[in-house]
Structures are given as C-alpha cells and as structure tokens.
Amino acid sequence: MISNLIASLFATFALNPLQAEIERHAAATGQPIEIVRQSQACLSSQIPLLVQRTSEDTVWTITTVIGVSTGWSNPVDLLDKNNPACATVIGLFKNAAIET
Template sequence: MIADWIASIFALFVVDPIEADIRQRLEEMRAPVEVVTQAGDCLRTTGPLLIERATGDLWWAGTTVVSLATGFTSPAELLDAGNPTCAPVASYLLSAEAEA
C-alpha cells in the first residue's frame, strides 16, 4: 500500500515531468524522427524502472525529486545509458546541453 503511494507520487513528480521535458527538448532541438521514436521507447522502459527503484530506495527517491526540482540534475541524466533504447537519446540530449 505504501509502495503504491510512493510510486504514484514519484511518477507524478519525476517520471511524468521527465517525459514532458524530454519531448519538449527534442521538439525544440528539431531532433531527427529516429531520436524522437527512440525517446518514446526509452521512456516506456525507463519509467517503470525508475518507479521500481524509488519504491525500494526512499532516500534516492527523495533526493532525486529535490535534484530535479532545483535543476541540479538534468532529466537526461536519469535515462539509463545502459538501455539500448535510451543510450542514443541520452547522448543526444547531453551533447546538446553541453553545446548550449
């Protein structure tokens, strides 16, 4: 019961904003269609993994919420670079942030 509550709160404050932010950034950067498609695949696989981690590690969940809210952590940093669908998206976003 508590894990479900934590998962809902984490999804509301982290996963949903990450998805919206990444989609907005890709749109603003006029990213290639392949990258946008990969972003959708990445977010479908990463979201549940982030929620699972948050329910198992409350300290990580809390610090992640604060880090994202303050801008200390970029949403792209939460994408799993080891996930084959996320690696190109994370690289694209991080390189674009470095250039800006």
C-alpha cells in the same frame, strides 16, 4: 499503500518532467518525431526499473524527486546509459549541452 503513493509522486515529479524535457529538446533542435518515439521506448523500458527502485529505496526517491523538481538534478541522469533504447535520447541531451 505508501509505496504506491511514492511511485505516483515519483512519476509526477520525475518521470513526467523527463518526458517533457525530452520533447522540448527534440523540438528546440529540430529533431524528427522519431526521437520522441525512441524516448517513449526508452522510458517504457526504464519505468519498471525506476518504480521498483522507488519502492525499495525511499531516500533515493525523495532526493531524486526534490532534485529533479527543483532543477538541482538532471532528469536524464535517471536513464540507463547502457540501454540501447536510451542511447539516442541521451545523445540528444549531450549535444544540446555542448551547443549551449
């Protein structure tokens, strides 16, 4: 019961902002809609792992939710840099950081 609540809070305050941030970066840089599709593929591969971690590590979950929701943490850091489905999305954020 508590793990479901924590997973729900994590999705609301960490995963949803991550998807919104990806879409915002893609639109701001004029990237094709393919980036959004790739981000959805990336998130669909990462969400089960992140939800499992939320149920196993409450402290990580709470600090991640607080960090992402306050802007202290970058939601892209939740993505696995070794996951090929996430490479394009992570690259999008790296390029956006270099340009600013």
